[in-house]
Amino acid sequence: MRYWNDNRKSCEHVEPREDWKESIEKWIDWMDAIGRTNDTLRTRWYQIVRFSKAVDKSITDVTEDDLIFYLAGMGTEGRRGVRSCVKVFYQWSMKRGLARRNPADEVPTVPMTLPSGCICPEENIEQGLASPDENARLAVMLGAFCGLRRIEMTRINLKTDLEENAEGMVLHVHGKGNKERMLPVPAKLASALRKRTGVWLFPGDVQGHCGVDYVAKRIKTVTGYPSHSLRRRFATCVYYRNGCNIVLVSRMLGHASIATTMRYIGLVQDEMRNAVESTTRTDMRLTMPMNQVVGTAGSVATYSLSTARIG
Numbered sequence: 631m632r633y634w635n636d637n638r639k640s641c642e643h644v645e646p647r648e649d650w651k652e653s654i655e656k657w658i659d660w661m662d663a664i665g666r667t668n669d670t671l672r673t674r675w676y677q678i679v680r681f682s683k684a685v686d687k688s689i690t691d692v693t694e695d696d697l698i699f700y701l702a703g704m705g706t707e708g709r710r711g712v713r714s715c716v717k718v719f720y721q722w723s724m725k726r727g728l729a730r731r732n733p734a735d736e737v738p739t740v741p742m743t744l745p746s747g748c749i750c751p752e753e754n755i756e757q758g759l760a761s762p763d764e765n766a767r768l769a770v771m772l773g774a775f776c777g778l779r780r781i782e783m784t785r786i787n788l789k790t791d792l793e794e795n796a797e798g799m800v801l802h803v804h805g806k807g808n809k810e811r812m813l814p815v816p817a818k819l820a821s822a823l824r825k826r827t828g829v830w831l832f833p834g835d836v837q838g839h840c841g842v843d844y845v846a847k848r849i850k851t852v853t854g855y856p857s858h859s860l861r862r863r864f865a866t867c868v869y870y871r872n873g874c875n876i877v878l879v880s881r882m883l884g885h886a887s888i889a890t891t892m893r894y895i896g897l898v899q900d901e902m903r904n905a906v907e908s909t910t911r912t913d914m915r916l917t918m919p920m921n922q923v924v925g926t927a928g929s930v931a932t933y934s935l936s937t938a939r940i941g
Contacts (some may be wrong), residue, residue: 631696644676646678646679646682647683647686649688649689650682650689652681653723653728654675654678654682654719657678657719657722660722661674667806667807667808669781669806673715674718674719677711677712677715677716678715678716678719679739681697681700681712681715681716685697686859689723689728689729690728690729692729692733693733694733694734694736696733697713697733697734697737698737701713703738706740710740713734713737713740716734717732717734720732720733720734747854747859748856748859749862750774750853750855750859750860751855754853754854754855755770755774755860755863756851757852757854758770758852758853759771760775761852764822765848766848766849766851766852768819768822768823768826768831768832769783769845769848769857770849770852770853771816771818771822772786772819772856772866773849773860773861773864774860774863775817775818775864776801776803776813776815776816777861777864777865777868777882777883778803778859779805779806779857779858780842780845780846780849780857780858780863781806781842782805782821783831783832784832784839784840784841784845785829785839786830786831787827787829787839788799788827788829788830789829790802791803791804792815792823794827797814798814798815798816798820799815799820799823799824800812800813800815801813803884805884806884808877809884809886811881811884815821832844832845845857861929862895862896865879865883865891865895866894866895866896868882869895870898876888876891876892879891879894879895886888
């Protein structure tokens, strides 16, 4: 049986139903063989294991009603993830004669909803940067100034992922799904990174790098906000301070789709006020947005990001 955490081998709550074990192992091996990342394998393993325990039926006896009952009460993203997991598992199972039908086929696709995630306020960013905990300060800067996911922070190798060129430091980011990107590092963060020694920016207690919880807890402790709220803050700042260039924001966040990026950018109340006021003019004269041209004196509107809201 595959375990994802060496010190939790005896935890019963992560054991699948007995007659699902072999099939789950083979399914995970199949996904591994076709190139799914270790993070994806771990997520799917936990999802299908918990599902097998909850329905408490053999693979062939699970119905769409079982899946619907299991999904009830979950949040939108949770339902989307579990439905997708069950659908893929049963597609694999049916091809191998382990199941006659796919219970997820009769469960409607869960629609993507408007996000409601928070954006870390500027005063809380400053609070985090003033922390005496050096690792916490670095994590806050990586999230707020570079938009990194917490798992991307943990993967930073000081020996291989930092480069220097004529313009400054560049960070090689190891993103989700084995997707990599290069990000310029702001001077303030670059100065702090140059002082670090060793191999990993955030080393683990035994070997390798630390886990994502290590980074998440430090960010939450010093800012009072979850780590992903810093990533949303980064997206909102880059968007409004750089000519509302959503393609730029998407590339820097490492998103495959601009539709995903749109869910990260908060609506600034000042800009919304300007928008509704502009509709009250009756001369029908169109003017270029003030932030259409970046870097031209008098052409960039200044908005308070403290009013930004998602959703």
